[in-house]
Amino acid sequence: AQSVTQPDIHITVSEGASLELRCNYSYGATPYLFWYVQSPGQGLQLLLKYFSGDTLVQGIKGFEAEFKRSQSSFNLRKPSVHWSDAAEYFCAVGLYSGGGADGLTFGKGTHLIIQP
């Protein structure tokens, strides 16, 4: 069965510093990978996605992620964080298959705190 691990429950970063959020997945085929962000009391907003091709993908709000098949990882990065980046971040893998299974498997999330 597929699974997603986000090893860091909480991360604290100073405003202006760089950020890397870790995500590891377990999946039997080429994965469809996503990063979503959730602000308090809000729904989930897509940051970026990976299906195939270039392993470095660019997203919204200055985020990027790198797919590394050998490490089964899809880490999210940002060169310089802003206070507005404080939120919950979720990594997810798509379950889509020819057999009809559908939906996303999510990691448990990483709560990002920005220090002034």
Place this chain on the structure above:
Amino acid sequence: NAGVTQTPKFQVLKTGQSMTLQCAQDMNHNSMYWYRQDPGMGLRLIYYSASEGTTDKGEVPNGYNVSRLNKREFSLRLESAAPSQTSVYFCASRPPGKANQPQHFGDGTRLSIL
């Protein structure tokens, strides 16, 4: 653009009461989903519907029923609510075509069962 709309936004129920959570999307998406979000658990798939008239179980379907009323609407019903179903419920939809299209989420329904 409304996107995915969920009603109600908040609800408090007593154990044993029933309730239907409503979800509608105006993006002409074929696939729709219900997830629940619990602290420290991420989101878990309850049910999904690949198209009008079809529904399938996800990871945590017990205690829930769903109806895909038409292409736009996908409802989630709790027949006899239990405290373990206290959660935030999210509806999502996905565009037709390739399966790698991302899901679009509503703002959630916060449900408390006493």
